[in-house]
Amino acid sequence: MDFAETFLNWDVIVRIYPMLLKGVWNTLALAFTTIVGGGIVGVLICLVRLYAARPLRWLAIAYVDVFRAIPILVLLVLVYYALPFMGVRLSSFTSAVVALGLVFSSFTAEVFRAGIQAIPKGQVEAAEALGLPFRVTIWKVILPQALKIAIPPHTSNSVAIAKDTSLASVVAMPDLLKQATDAQALTANPSPLIAAAVMYLIFLLPAVRLVSYFEQRYRHSV
Incomplete structure (x- = not known):
């Protein structure tokens, strides 16, 4: 059996293509849910860390530090296998979203914290001088400027977490x-893994290029 028959067996790939396609949609759904949900939670954690009362700020700091330090694989195992002993049973999809979302939100919080702290203090002082309420200052003044600064690293983190969905x-x-x-086990051939690698490249490579685009566009943003 030559290299092509072993690793690029077209007959095998065609046969297991429906399985791989189902996996692609599940991966995209998991990545999308994690990035959107984790992104929103991360921004909220960032705002708590910067502007809430001191005890809440300490909790936000602990949240960020713990979930940035713990490996995703360990967190997945804890959420899926340990929580049932406490009476909490989650599906594999929900467990993956929770574990990946906790990690992604902690990195998002740090990215946006850096973006907010990079904004000149005069921007906030001007908003206060105009009598804008705090929530309006956050929504209309601080977050739009922080977003421009945070977009490149946030996009990079999004690509990284999309790759980490494979740990699910x-x-x-x-x-x-x-x-x-599973397809490799069914066919006794590694071609499904090669096909999966190509599929990962198809939807992750454009995302990688998008990161580079944002880095170039917002390099001089303040």
Whole structure:
């Protein structure tokens, strides 16, 4: 059996293509839910850390530090396998969203904190001088400027967490990697893994280029 028959077996790939396609949609759904949900939570955690009362700020700092330090794989195992012993049972998809979202939100909080702190203090002082309420200052003055600064690193983190969705296979989440692994076992051929790698490239490579675009566009943003 030559290299092409072993790793690029077209007959095998065509046969297991529906399995891989299902895995792609599950992976995209997991990535989208994690990025949107984790992004919103991360911004809220950032605002709590910067502007809330001191005890809440300490909690926000602890949240960010813990979930930036803990490996995603460990968190996945804890959420999926340990929580049932406490009476909390989550599906594999929900467990993956929770674990990935906790990590992603902690990184998002740090990215936006850096973006907000990079805004000149005069911007906030001008808003206060105009008598703008705090919530309006945050929504209309601070966050739009912080977003421009945060977009490149936030996009990069989004790509990274999209790749990390492959770890969800350890909790039986039928993502692209899990489907490819099952297909490999069914066909006794590694071609499904090669096909999965190509599929990852198809939807992640444009995202990587998007990161570079944002870095160039907002390099001089303040």
